[in-house]
Amino acid sequence: MKGAYLLVLFLSAAVFVLADDAFRPFELIVHREPDTLCCTHLALRETQPFRGLPEGGYTTSRVLEAGQERIHFIAREEDSVWARAEALCGDKHTWDFHTLVHDTASLTFDVRPGQVVLRPAQEDPVPLEVEPLITSGDSDNRVDLVFFADGYTAEEKGKFVEDSLRLAEDISSNQTFYTVKPLLNFWAAFTPSKESGIGTGGKPKDTAFGLYRDGTELRGVYYSKPEVARTTCFSLGDQCDYPILMGNDPLYGGEVITPSLANGPLVLRHELGHSIIDVGEEYDGGYAYFGVNAANDTTLDKVPWAHWLTNLSDHNHHDHEHASQAHAVSPNTARVERSVMPLQDYAWTMLNTSAAWSTKFNSSGTYAWHIVRFSLSGIPDAKDLIVELDGKDLGWVPRGDIGVDRWHYDIKINKTLKGGEHEVKFSLKNKTREGEAQLCSVEILEFGDESEFVSTPGHYSLYPTFSETNETTYRPTNEDCLMRIVTTPNFCKACTEGLWHALLRRVTLIDSLAVGCSASGERTLDLTLVPLAHLREQPVDVDESYEVTWVRDGVEVREWTNQTSVTDAGDAFGSYAAKVRYWTEEVRVDADGLLESEVAYVVMTPCARS
Numbered sequence: 001m002k003g004a005y006l007l008v009l010f011l012s013a014a015v016f017v018l019a020d021d022a023f024r025p026f027e028l029i030v031h032r033e034p035d036t037l038c039c040t041h042l043a044l045r046e047t048q049p050f051r052g053l054p055e056g057g058y059t060t061s062r063v064l065e066a067g068q069e070r071i072h073f074i075a076r077e078e079d080s081v082w083a084r085a086e087a088l089c090g091d092k093h094t095w096d097f098h099t100l101v102h103d104t105a106s107l108t109f110d111v112r113p114g115q116v117v118l119r120p121a122q123e124d125p126v127p128l129e130v131e132p133l134i135t136s137g138d139s140d141n142r143v144d145l146v147f148f149a150d151g152y153t154a155e156e157k158g159k160f161v162e163d164s165l166r167l168a169e170d171i172s173s174n175q176t177f178y179t180v181k182p183l184l185n186f187w188a189a190f191t192p193s194k195e196s197g198i199g200t201g202g203k204p205k206d207t208a209f210g211l212y213r214d215g216t217e218l219r220g221v222y223y224s225k226p227e228v229a230r231t232t233c234f235s236l237g238d239q240c241d242y243p244i245l246m247g248n249d250p251l252y253g254g255e256v257i258t259p260s261l262a263n264g265p266l267v268l269r270h271e272l273g274h275s276i277i278d279v280g281e282e283y284d285g286g287y288a289y290f291g292v293n294a295a296n297d298t299t300l301d302k303v304p305w306a307h308w309l310t311n312l313s314d315h316n317h318h319d320h321e322h323a324s325q326a327h328a329v330s331p332n333t334a335r336v337e338r339s340v341m342p343l344q345d346y347a348w349t350m351l352n353t354s355a356a357w358s359t360k361f362n363s364s365g366t367y368a369w370h371i372v373r374f375s376l377s378g379i380p381d382a383k384d385l386i387v388e389l390d391g392k393d394l395g396w397v398p399r400g401d402i403g404v405d406r407w408h409y410d411i412k413i414n415k416t417l418k419g420g421e422h423e424v425k426f427s428l429k430n431k432t433r434e435g436e437a438q439l440c441s442v443e444i445l446e447f448g449d450e451s452e453f454v455s456t457p458g459h460y461s462l463y464p465t466f467s468e469t470n471e472t473t474y475r476p477t478n479e480d481c482l483m484r485i486v487t488t489p490n491f492c493k494a495c496t497e498g499l500w501h502a503l504l505r506r507v508t509l510i511d512s513l514a515v516g517c518s519a520s521g522e523r524t525l526d527l528t529l530v531p532l533a534h535l536r537e538q539p540v541d542v543d544e545s546y547e548v549t550w551v552r553d554g555v556e557v558r559e560w561t562n563q564t565s566v567t568d569a570g571d572a573f574g575s576y577a578a579k580v581r582y583w584t585e586e587v588r589v590d591a592d593g594l595l596e597s598e599v600a601y602v603v604m605t606p607c608a609r610s
């Protein structure tokens with residue numbers, strides 16, 4: 001509803017006119033079991049503004065790693081959010097699961113005996129000391145990322161703050177989130193744990209959030225107290241949009257963040273990609289492919305990144321010219337790069353020296369080149385392991401400083417795999433590595449030649465991705481995106497654009513408009529903008545600009561264009577409005593007008609002359 005203003009009257013001099021943007025809506029988060037539809041967690045609160053909120057509210061839903069469905073709903077009216085909550089989880093009087101509801105008028109219902117309706121006041125969040133790491137503005141107009149400490153004792157607080165700062169800087173100083181950094185705040189929220197480190201063998205230690213590993217192997221880290229983490233984030237209100245649970249362990253943590261030197265930043269930025277941009281995977285073998293970087297239809301207007309395609313003339317017509325190619329191109333159908341995945345095995349197997357681990361696959365023999373892609377942990381030395389394809393040693397060497405941490409390897413072979421059966425084999429050579437040496441995953445990918453499969457970085461087309469059940473979807477680039485290649489530090493352009501959109505739904509470009517009088521009795525209007533473009537503290541290597549337009553009593557004041565501070569006659573009455581438009585080469589489509597903001601002010605009394 002553009003142009004609808006909420007009038008806030010002050011008893012004093014002026015009428016302050018806030019744009020629609022400033023309206024605080026209500027937010028609901030529900031987790032439920034997909035089969036029984038039983039809710040297991042619900043949080044309901046007032047939340048910071050959500051721009052371009054559709055009339056009926058905004059809903060997203062996704063499946064979490066553990067199989068649960070997470071539903072997120074935002075609406076203007078508190079009643080709509082309660083109605084949705086009851087539609088999803090049944091009558092609120094019957095709720096017997098973990099619930100976080102901030103104190104609102106609707107919370108005056110009676111609590112039945114035995115019912116667990118927990119409010120922050122009742123279930124004390126763990127004690128927190130919150131420190132700023134990298135901040136750019138007030139939490140009600142920023143997206144706030146908060147690191148929470150698990151397995152850090154009181155004496156290890158300094159280490160926690162250092163670990164958090166190192167990760168925050170890694171992902172925001174010169175890569176990944178660096179261009180959107182002025183829209184973000186990073187905080188470190190410290191809670192001392194009684195024991196140092198995280199649990200192993202399925203048993204949590206006595207720590208704030210009870211993180212643990214299943215065995216000792218580096219497959220993932222699990223939460224034993226998810227409700228404590230949620231309550232703690234909830235208790236911070238606007239200051240916690242995305243909680244990051246940091247387990248005090250030097251190695252790979254799966255979805256949970258650890259300060260692992262090799263894996264910490266890489267897991268963090270990948271998981272934030274999922275949660276902030278709301279996209280699925282781009283790597284093969286996943287179960288969820290959705291969002292701005294995924295297509296399951298090759299019709300051009302169903303491809304979310306159609307406006308980023310490198311060479312549109314490659315995608316529209318000319319069936320006759322390339323009739324011999326395997327990918328058929330018909331009108332309005334995008335070209336698909338030619339590749340196939342003949343083998344995929346998420347083995348997660350411990351290796352031993354008594355027998356090698358091996359598996360077979362068939363090739364069609366019709367592709368120009370191939371890749372052997374695998375990930376390992378617990379194998380720090382090239383002498384410890386031999387990786388072979390059809391009996392030929394592939395010459396695997398570990399990443400230099402990897403130690404026993406997990407890492408990903410690609411061995412590219414620029415040759416056609418012959419038609420028929422092939423074998424890939426992993427032989428552990430060092431017995432003392434048993435119990436730690438693990439093959440996490442292995443995959444073979446085959447590709448057409450450069451005319452059938454453009455492998456050049458920066459090329460945008462439709463690249464096939466194969467799911468855990470070998471279903472095909474498409475992604476925008478070969479390997480430009482960290483949602484596919486976790487060792488890559490950046491998103492592709494489609495994801496980066498999605499990131500801007502997602503963040504600018506929660507952040508308006510205008511932090512404030514201060515209207516006052518100068519000492520000499522002139523009217524002053526000072527606009528504070530989110531520090532992008534020429535207002536950045538650290539310049540970035542992308543093209544961007546701010547354009548500011550001022551309107552006084554409905555008439556544009558051209559001489560004020562692009563100024564953030566202007567002065568007018570002290571005895572002038574009437575309305576002032578500022579329109580701000582941000583432009584960046586990272587956004588090509590802005591259907592909801594998220595790169596524009598407005599603010600207005602009505603002056604009713606003159607400045608007193610001193």
Ligand SMILES: *[C@@H]1O[C@H](CO)[C@@H](O)[C@H](O)[C@H]1NC(C)=O
Pocket residue numbers: 174175
């Ligand atoms: C960012 O800085 C890190 C550490 O200084 C460096 O390793 C990395 O290559 C830099 N990335 C870019 C894109 O400059």
Ligand SMILES: *[C@@H]1O[C@H](CO)[C@@H](O)[C@H](O)[C@H]1NC(C)=O
Pocket residue numbers: 290291295296297
């Ligand atoms: C294909 O994508 C559309 C839009 O993202 C989605 O609604 C649909 O469920 C997807 N279909 C399959 C089979 O994945």
Ligand SMILES: *[C@@H]1O[C@H](CO)[C@@H](O)[C@H](O)[C@H]1NC(C)=O
Pocket residue numbers: 311313314
């Ligand atoms: C764009 O695609 C057309 C048609 O396939 C091709 O002839 C042309 O060389 C391509 N241009 C570039 C820059 O790749």
Ligand SMILES: *[C@@H]1O[C@H](CO)[C@@H](O)[C@H](O)[C@H]1NC(C)=O
Pocket residue numbers: 340341342343344470
């Ligand atoms: C996936 O399907 C393609 C053909 O659709 C097939 O060639 C390939 O071998 C399959 N891969 C796996 C791992 O099943």
Ligand SMILES: *[C@@H]1O[C@H](CO)[C@@H](O)[C@H](O)[C@H]1NC(C)=O
Pocket residue numbers: 349350351352353354355356357358
């Ligand atoms: C050694 O590894 C092989 C291949 O994974 C497996 O079949 C075998 O059971 C393992 N042996 C022992 C003693 O774990």
Ligand SMILES: *[C@@H]1O[C@H](CO)[C@@H](O)[C@H](O)[C@H]1NC(C)=O
Pocket residue numbers: 360361362420421
């Ligand atoms: C490869 O193809 C042959 C012939 O169809 C078949 O006998 C064999 O089982 C296949 N191997 C694998 C690993 O699928």
Ligand SMILES: *[C@@H]1O[C@H](CO)[C@@H](O)[C@H](O)[C@H]1NC(C)=O
Pocket residue numbers: 369414450455
């Ligand atoms: C494979 O080698 C050929 C010939 O040297 C080269 O033109 C082509 O770019 C290479 N392909 C890849 C994917 O490296």
Ligand SMILES: *[C@@H]1O[C@H](CO)[C@@H](O)[C@H](O)[C@H]1NC(C)=O
Pocket residue numbers: 381383384430431432433
């Ligand atoms: C085998 O691994 C151990 C550490 O687990 C290492 O000390 C030893 O040097 C390795 N042996 C060889 C032959 O590389």
Ligand SMILES: *[C@@H]1O[C@H](CO)[C@@H](O)[C@H](O)[C@H]1NC(C)=O
Pocket residue numbers: 545546547548561562
């Ligand atoms: C205002 O700034 C925009 C963006 O930099 C620029 O395109 C425009 O020409 C400027 N207008 C004036 C009047 O300076």
